[in-house]
Amino acid sequence: MALEKNGLMTRLGRVLRSFVHPQVLIHPFRILHYYGYSHALQRPRLTMGRDVRLAPNSSFRNGERIALGEKVQVGEYCALWAGRSSSWIRVGARTTFGPGCFITAADYGLAADQRITDQDMVERDVIIGADCWIGTKAVITAGVTLGDGCVIGAGSVVTKDVPAGAIAAGIPAKVIRMRT
Incomplete structure (x- = not known):
């Protein structure tokens, strides 16, 4: 039972770390920049x-x-x-x-x-x-x-x-x- 709990905690820790990783946090800004450059900003032109x-x-x-x-x-x-x-x-x-x-x-x-x-x-x-x-x-x-x-x-x-x-x-x- 203790091994299962440790395994679950390890997996949960990895999932939580993936959400706060700097590359994950920056990615939405990269997508917004790309979308703005190639979609939104070009249309008025x-x-x-x-x-x-x-x-x-x-x-x-x-x-x-x-x-x-x-x-x-x-x-x-x-x-x-x-x-x-x-x-x-x-x-x-x-x-x-x-x-x-x-x-x-x-x-x-x-x-x-x-x-x-x-x-x-x-x-x-x-x-x-x-x-x-x-x-x-x-x-x-x-x-x-x-x-x-x-x-x-x-x-x-x-x-x-x-x-x-x-x-x-x-x-x-x-x-x-x-x-x-």
């Missing part, structure tokens, strides 16, 4: 048309270079990252992003003689036409233009332009057919 719907956990970088047309819908856990200095993400009216999409308008340089993160970003605009549907967890890379009314399949990685009215899917995404 966005250019948005009427009736835009943004999931509360969508993430933006360099919001002053992101333009969303009327009735755009950005799903849960989506990230739209414009370039640091010049490249834009422009989204046409009535385009819908499924959950978990990632759109970036900048890439790191790839020179072999430098650390990747020390190189200048290569920035290129991303243009997404009106009335597009971007499937869950799709990735759209820098420099891509999606024509009006195109559909991007779930989980696709778009590295090249997609014409208006096309349905594209895969890694890398390829046009599989036209909507008409």
